[in-house]
Amino acid sequence: MTQSSHNILIIDKSAEYIAFKLNDFYQDRPEHFEISLTKSHKEALTQFPQGTTHFSCIALEYNLKEGARLTTLLELQEYYPNTPIIALCDNIDKHTISQLLQHGAHDCIYKRYTLFNTLSESIMNALSETSPAHNSNLFSILIIDDNPDDRELCIRQLKKNDQYQYCFNEAASGLSGIQRINEEIPDCVLLDYSMPNESGIDIIKTLSKKYPFLAIIMMTGQGDENIAVQSIKHGAQNYIVKNDISPTLLKNVVHSAIETKKLEANYATIDTKLSSARDQLADALNFQQLILDSSPFYLFVQDSHHNIVQANKHFLSLHPESSQSKVIGNPISPSLINENREEFIRTNNEALNTGLSEAINTSIFPNGTRKTLHIRKTRFSDAQGNPFILTIWNDVTERERLIEHLKQSNQDLDQFAYIASHDLRSPINAISKLTSWIEQDCQSLLPEESQKHFELIKNRAQRMDKLLSDLLAYSRLSKLNANPKQISLKSFVNDLLLLIDNSDNFIIKTTETSLFLPEVPLRMVLQNLISNAIKHHPNTTGKIDITCKKSDHDYYIDVTDDGAGIDPQYHTQIFELFQTLKSRDEKEGSGMGLSFVKKMLDNFGGNITLTSSIGAGSTFHIHWPTPIAQTECLSHQHQKH
Known part of the structure; x- marks a missing residue:
């Protein structure tokens, strides 16, 4: 290296990041800085053998895992003599600083709260003091x-x-x-x-x-x-x-005075750094407390003896004002956990032993309110390895009440579905039968116009019966068997065609693809799409192609027909309940088939879209996540809503 070059060795688990930040400080300086990086002092001794590399300064992570701390410092001093070593400390106190300086460290820096310009200044001071112009004697x-x-x-x-x-x-x-x-x-x-x-x-x-x-x-x-x-x-x-x-007296007095003042200066620097570190630590703690107090959850930290060492205002507000000052340093108040105290201690111990505990409990608080809490307890350790528990209480009382209300609503809907399928369909069936009997008994007596009216009555009754059947099926979509199984798409469609009217008149091609999906929902989706393609085709014959492509987490199924096509302005409308593009007298139906399909795919985190234009046929594009990916898709949908 030239005289204006400096070789800096950084020994730290985050050496690359430290070097990156230091380069920002040194890029405008006239000297050339070369920075060498290692993760541990043993790696440094191996990578740079004694006598092969000269370092102008060494920045050492003091809290290294391997070996004794001071032994690491002394070993580096012996290996790289006359090289100033700056200790980077995660935890710092007056005793630590004094001990390091006494054993030859050039400087100590509080790593966690010290800006990188402090390290760069310390390195520059070390380089200045060890330069040829600076003679320590x-x-x-x-x-x-x-x-x-x-x-x-x-x-x-x-x-x-x-x-x-x-x-x-x-x-x-x-x-x-x-x-x-x-x-x-x-x-x-x-x-x-x-x-x-x-x-x-x-x-x-x-x-x-x-x-x-x-x-x-x-x-x-x-x-x-x-x-x-x-x-x-x-x-x-x-x-x-x-x-x-x-000569002896004067030398001793002079050098004793100089060393005394140097020590005083060093201790003054130490006190300044400690004061700065304390201020930064206080700022960090205040910011941490601000975050805790801003949280809508009840948060508190306990030690291994179940004593509370920190809590946010939300948690303290559960206590009477007269006793809030006594919360910190004591176990949690029995009045907060009443009859659940044994369960509380058990989950604490579970968190200490396994790292995590989670449960939902209901408790009565001192003000008489009953709350349902989602409780999450997480173990963590301080720098000395002492275990603590962070407990988060999330008040889910309203959520649980809504869930219970939703359960009741679902029961009411089931009851309504039963009424719709039984009590309402009975009179409709009776009307249909009575109409047929009258028609049979009086057919010869009725004029042609009245016979047409009777035919309309029967059609309307059948339509009402179909509508009630479809409503019942629609309400029960989420209760369908959703257990996935291995399915051959081609064989599956061939079996399905046996249930669809007029399918024999159509050429239906299906790709040979293996699927892992729930059988009943897949049958309902494909049956509706194929039936629609046949029913709404302008001719009695036609073609339908069913293709499928797979990715790691999704199936993409296309159902394409050569029918009349659908005007783009209706591409969204057709998926809504009770929507048909033709009069029900012209094409009988409830208008719920594509709504079935859309709701079914929504239940599984998928979707359906349409590509079509008048006279060019239609292609329905189905996106169906695999069972593994469905949870993530559904979670994303809920977040959007």
Whole structure:
């Protein structure tokens, strides 16, 4: 790599996403960034053997599953020495941050709530601190003393140490020293206590206020305990007497002060990050609570001891106002679950053991109302693996009431169907018989016009009987046997033709297709369509083609005839109840056949459409989902309605 290139290693389960986001931050920078990705630290050690690849910085997912956490960090440090490592933590606290920094981590980032620009800034800081221009053994020292001999003494004493390198700046007064610090902040300041017209204590106060993490050491010509106390009280890290200065003493005091201030700066950064993380966590929790409180359901969370740890306002409203503050931290109130308490505990344990529990129960609440609840309990765990239960109560009282009402309505419809088929058909049959008897007894006495009237009466009675039969069949469509079975379409249609009048006069072709559909509904659909094609054909002979195509989840059946065709303006109307295109005196029928077909297909999630024009025949297109796909189709239809 060139000097302006940086190789970043990301070790994280979501490494690809992190790299994608980081590239957005680095694309406008003059340096070249190369990002390497691995899912775990063991994968990194295998993929990039020691000595083969130099990384400028490593971003490490701290909560890795394999191995001890600190062991992972230490192993990477040994494998990639002098490479700054930034820990990405799912859970962060002061102890964790302190532990990581003490063991050599360059920085810690709260992964869950930290924006990616925080990681990019941390990486840039790491690159800056490890660049050739940044020498960790080079320290800048500013000596503020009006006596040049004393300044020279300090310089000479520090230079006698071979372990560190120093760059020195000097100032003969406190004012000039402050100006130099404003221009460039040193690592440490050696400050003379007594200078003409200046107090070292006042200078410390000024510097400590503006530069709280600047290491300052007070120097005096003679020991004075009071001066030492005042100096340290107002911000100095130490106090030394000039006559006692030695190379070892001065080195130890200077580096101790610098390290102390670095630690203070690090802890201040940690506190800032923790405070920011707490604020972000508080925002996230507030947003979560807003979502919970906005839900129309009763929501609450319990621990493994059945104590409530969180609840939304809807659930709290079930309790008297005087006791709502006591809900959190306690088991659910017995008054909420009354006689179902044992069942409540059982379903809780079921959710803890299997992950999910679901039931419908009826409970009496403290305000005296009885509610039917659909109860769903789901187990989840926190970051430490502690199990919890999220319970959702959906008030389905009105739904269950409507279902019961619908059941009653269906029973009423069944009763009506019985009346229509029995009580109403009896007098119609009687009228038909009486008319026939009168016609037989008086046929020779009746004029020709009256005989025609009697024929009309018989036809009307037969039509009424047919209408009642069709109404009864229509009302019972949803109760037909819907168990699917394997059917050969060609054989099925051939058997069906035996039941259809005048089918012998027509050429009916059927493709050889294997279907898996309910037999009775399929028979009713095809019988109606074939019968219509024959009955409404302008000639006594004709052709009907029945074809079928299959897909993974659907059957597509076409019934095509060469009849008179249907005007497009009636393509929707013909599927409505009691609709016929010709007078019933011209073509007898109830007008319900195609309504039968449409309702039947609706019941199975399918549909029927028509392609036709006058003089060009008709094709009825049937879409019938396979039994596996019908549930999804019906669910989609219900959502649309």
